[in-house]
Amino acid sequence: MTHAAGIDFRHTHGGRGKKYLFETMGSGVATTDFNGDGQSDILFLQSGTLPPDEFRENLLKRARHATGSSCKLYLNDGDWSFRDATSGSGLEEPFYGMGLAVGDVDSDGDRDVYVATYGNDRFYTNDGAARFTDATLASGIRDRRWTIGGAFFDADNDGDLDLYSLAFVDMPLSDNRYCGTPPDLRQYCHVDGWEGLDDRLWINDGRGVFENGSQAAGITGKNRRGLAIVGSDWDDDGDMDLFVANDSQANLVWRNEGDATFTDISGMSGADLNEHGKSEACMGSDMGDLDGDGDPDLYVANYEAETNTLYRNDGSGFFTDVSGSSGTGRPSRDSLGFGTVFVDIENDGNLDIYVANGHVMDNIEESGDGQSTYAQPDLLLMNDGHGRFVQAEGGVSEALHEPRVGRGLARADLDGDGDHDLVVSNSNQKPWVLRNDLGGGNSLAVRLLGPGGRADCEGAKVVVTAGDRTWVREVTAGGSYQSHSDSELIFGLADVTDVDSLSIRWPGGETSRHGPLKAGRRYVFQFGGELINETPLER
Amino acid sequence: MKFLLSWRAYFASLLVLTWLVALACGQPADSSMPPEEAAKALPEESVEPLTFEAARDAAFELEGKGGDDEEIHDAFSAVHSMRPEAYGVNVKLGQVCVRLGLLEESVAAFARAWAVRPEDMETLRALVTQLVEVGDLERARDLLQELKVHPQQVGNALFLEARMLGMSEREEQHAQAVLLLEEALALPPEEAVETLVVLGRWMLERGLFEESRQALLAALVAEPGDTGVLKGLATACWRMGLDTEASRWQEILELMLGLRDNVFTREQKTESGAANQRFAIERSEYIRREIEAHESRLIRLIEIHPAWGEGFLELAQLQAEGAEPTKACATIEAYLKYHAAELSSEAGEALKSSYCR
Numbered sequence A: 001m002t003h004a005a006g007i008d009f010r011h012t013h014g015g016r017g018k019k020y021l022f023e024t025m026g027s028g029v030a031t032t033d034f035n036g037d038g039q040s041d042i043l044f045l046q047s048g049t050l051p052p053d054e055f056r057e058n059l060l061k062r063a064r065h066a067t068g069s070s071c072k073l074y075l076n077d078g079d080w081s082f083r084d085a086t087s088g089s090g091l092e093e094p095f096y097g098m099g100l101a102v103g104d105v106d107s108d109g110d111r112d113v114y115v116a117t118y119g120n121d122r123f124y125t126n127d128g129a130a131r132f133t134d135a136t137l138a139s140g141i142r143d144r145r146w147t148i149g150g151a152f153f154d155a156d157n158d159g160d161l162d163l164y165s166l167a168f169v170d171m172p173l174s175d176n177r178y179c180g181t182p183p184d185l186r187q188y189c190h191v192d193g194w195e196g197l198d199d200r201l202w203i204n205d206g207r208g209v210f211e212n213g214s215q216a217a218g219i220t221g222k223n224r225r226g227l228a229i230v231g232s233d234w235d236d237d238g239d240m241d242l243f244v245a246n247d248s249q250a251n252l253v254w255r256n257e258g259d260a261t262f263t264d265i266s267g268m269s270g271a272d273l274n275e276h277g278k279s280e281a282c283m284g285s286d287m288g289d290l291d292g293d294g295d296p297d298l299y300v301a302n303y304e305a306e307t308n309t310l311y312r313n314d315g316s317g318f319f320t321d322v323s324g325s326s327g328t329g330r331p332s333r334d335s336l337g338f339g340t341v342f343v344d345i346e347n348d349g350n351l352d353i354y355v356a357n358g359h360v361m362d363n364i365e366e367s368g369d370g371q372s373t374y375a376q377p378d379l380l381l382m383n384d385g386h387g388r389f390v391q392a393e394g395g396v397s398e399a400l401h402e403p404r405v406g407r408g409l410a411r412a413d414l415d416g417d418g419d420h421d422l423v424v425s426n427s428n429q430k431p432w433v434l435r436n437d438l439g440g441g442n443s444l445a446v447r448l449l450g451p452g453g454r455a456d457c458e459g460a461k462v463v464v465t466a467g468d469r470t471w472v473r474e475v476t477a478g479g480s481y482q483s484h485s486d487s488e489l490i491f492g493l494a495d496v497t498d499v500d501s502l503s504i505r506w507p508g509g510e511t512s513r514h515g516p517l518k519a520g521r522r523y524v525f526q527f528g529g530e531l532i533n534e535t536p537l538e539r
Numbered sequence B: 001m002k003f004l005l006s007w008r009a010y011f012a013s014l015l016v017l018t019w020l021v022a023l024a025c026g027q028p029a030d031s032s033m034p035p036e037e038a039a040k041a042l043p044e045e046s047v048e049p050l051t052f053e054a055a056r057d058a059a060f061e062l063e064g065k066g067g068d069d070e071e072i073h074d075a076f077s078a079v080h081s082m083r084p085e086a087y088g089v090n091v092k093l094g095q096v097c098v099r100l101g102l103l104e105e106s107v108a109a110f111a112r113a114w115a116v117r118p119e120d121m122e123t124l125r126a127l128v129t130q131l132v133e134v135g136d137l138e139r140a141r142d143l144l145q146e147l148k149v150h151p152q153q154v155g156n157a158l159f160l161e162a163r164m165l166g167m168s169e170r171e172e173q174h175a176q177a178v179l180l181l182e183e184a185l186a187l188p189p190e191e192a193v194e195t196l197v198v199l200g201r202w203m204l205e206r207g208l209f210e211e212s213r214q215a216l217l218a219a220l221v222a223e224p225g226d227t228g229v230l231k232g233l234a235t236a237c238w239r240m241g242l243d244t245e246a247s248r249w250q251e252i253l254e255l256m257l258g259l260r261d262n263v264f265t266r267e268q269k270t271e272s273g274a275a276n277q278r279f280a281i282e283r284s285e286y287i288r289r290e291i292e293a294h295e296s297r298l299i300r301l302i303e304i305h306p307a308w309g310e311g312f313l314e315l316a317q318l319q320a321e322g323a324e325p326t327k328a329c330a331t332i333e334a335y336l337k338y339h340a341a342e343l344s345s346e347a348g349e350a351l352k353s354s355y356c357r
Helices: A057-063 B007-025 B035-041 B049-064 B069-082 B087-100 B103-116 B121-134 B137-148 B151-165 B173-186 B189-205 B209-222 B227-240 B243-259 B266-270 B283-304 B309-321 B325-342 B345-355
Strands: A029-032 A041-044 A072-078 A081-084 A097-103 A112-117 A122-126 A132-134 A147-153 A162-167 A179-181 A185-187 A200-204 A210-212 A226-232 A241-246 A252-256 A262-264 A284-288 A297-301 A309-313 A319-321 A337-343 A352-357 A379-383 A389-391 A406-412 A421-426 A432-434 A442-448 A461-466 A469-474 A489-494 A501-505 A511-514 A521-525 A531-536
Touching: A029 A097, A029 A406, A029 A421, A097 A162, A112 A162, A147 A226, A162 A226, A226 A284, A241 A284, A284 A352, A284 A469, A297 A337, A337 A421, A352 A406, A352 A421, A442 A461, A442 A501, A461 A489, A469 A489, A511 A521, B049 B069, B049 B087, B069 B087, B087 B103, B087 B121, B103 B121, B121 B137, B121 B151, B137 B151, B151 B173, B151 B189, B173 B189, B173 B209, B189 B209, B189 B227, B209 B227, B227 B243, B243 B283, B283 B309, B309 B325, B325 B345
Parallel strands: A097 A147, A284 A337, A337 A406, A442 A521
Antiparallel strands: A029 A041, A041 A072, A072 A081, A097 A112, A112 A122, A112 A147, A122 A132, A147 A162, A162 A200, A179 A185, A200 A210, A226 A241, A241 A252, A252 A262, A284 A297, A297 A309, A309 A319, A337 A352, A352 A379, A379 A389, A406 A421, A421 A432, A442 A489, A461 A469, A461 A501, A501 A511, A521 A531
């Protein structure tokens, strides 16, 4: 449905045969409401351009990189129609974009954007009408290193959004090595050749001005290669903990102590390594209650020949690798996964898993084992409601049978009909904008406004009960790969038409209770619990 | 030529076998027609023996040369169609089907082979393994009993039984798992290690942490360097609140990871050639960068996990290559002290003489 939606974005990595590692990364996508009209828009990051003011002239000459276009902002006009609103948006500046994080950092009711790049990171403030101002300097976010993405969340429980930014490797433009078989088959080098970098925690003063609080937070000294982050209160103590997926190194699991300090519980949590005691080339991840027991489980997309890994939450923040017994492992073994989101495709009340696939080596057909391909179909794993999965047939979507080079991935209800649609940013290709026509079950959409006028309420947890069924969903932070998904919670209800109760645990610990409520409607709650809007879903 | 049956007799026996196989495979057999009667309906003519032998030899040759699995499959399938009961052909066909993921076909092939040689426990084991793979647990359970009575197959049978545990969810399986664990613990560790690992993981997933720990501790005796076992042990201990023990397993695990981690192993990086095309670090540079860290990891590992004999040997070699013969000799002496029982006295002496000159 990409063309019909009016989306003409095409990603470019800008490479011309020199095989710079950053060309393999693709870039992210954000799906959320940028202009305050209540509909989710789409922001595609672009790569390609190495800005001349950031790199030495001789290095740029040697790199022979093409100049790419800027990122593209599409505003949602409804009826599955999108308008290119990049011009005049303030986002036209070209850079080598990697990933993004979206959050209302100045609590003025609109969503601002952090952009991680190969080069100087950017921070843009939104005026509420999807016109952005480059506020990098004023924000205090200064990072010239190779960063991948990040997540906005309230690290210190002071009511504003802080930023965890993911750093990758220390590979200056001058350090492009030759890998492969000269002279004909040059390949992208394995990332292991470069040192990993520390992630950073940027603490917000409440006005959108940040200080590097990494040292005080206790997150330094790891030097890993971060590729994905997801924040969730998986130990249910009222603050957001963090999972960081690393490339070919043990993952990091940070327990939030509630005061902007973090404890490394990677080993103890069980999610540092897979069940074979091996680290994996982890690319994308998401968290949510996959087995219906009320706590968030974790899924990580990995390299080809590694299975993707499903870590089941045992209820107290301990995770067990159940990739084999859940059926999620085998279908993922022959593909290389990046963007990963949980989405209830059929609105049957069970979260399914969607993974954007694509190899990193553009000549893998020549250099691999004869089985691997650069472009790969995406993967959709359907949940039986007990945490067991089967692979969806290719006929369900063109993206599941037509191979592309998937990277960024985000979900949102783009057509307002009460199910999640998907957007996949494909490397050096057109994206997928996938309208979900399978969400046949009833549903209920919940949007939560944050404290102090904040546009979203990261960290809130919602419990919906109907008869003997209960669903728990959380406004998580980050997730997927390089991307940001809209924070609206959609509860698939199958054939349930009336919900007995809906309770919201707000950041800070207060709980509000509501109900009974009708399915088929969209509810907006003010921070604290006041219902401020209720509209029917557009079905 | 006395071993060659007449063609009529051959087809008669073939039908008997087909009938047996159909029974073994649970496929619908024509029960209205006993095999000896069915044999009467055989064709008079079939493939010439020489044609069969030539095709068979060619298939074996292709397999021996390490040919393409698809081609090997086609070759053995063709031979099989000439003489469906040929034992060796069926075994090879079953094996190549396993490699190609043609599980149902592998079941049929192993069943035909086993029907010809019911004393062949390896083929029976392969058959049961594939029945488990395709999820035909009922037939697998029946045949497992037969496998289990052969002393050399007890470990394999236990392993298959343990694998079957994870394939269906029933409450009574917890009790069955505990019984299996008792049986596995009674076997020599090296015979039961796979079973213990499967049971350990199964129990870990189901919250039987102490039982999981017991299984994995026993597995570690046979496989002290297995990172999956170490990971399971750390996990079980964290869950049980045995933090000191958990920290120890976690430290060993992380030290091991520093030595050899990921699908792109450290070993690959130290080799030249095709395997390390994607690694920009040459062997010399890698060793220069890593050698100190590598050595200190090994020293700590053998200190806290001396059961891992490989660590002593790797350290001694590193020290010898680094022109530190005295240290290398001391490491070998420490190894011999700890692992003497695992070596013949000759092997021990040889090791000592090569490091302590």
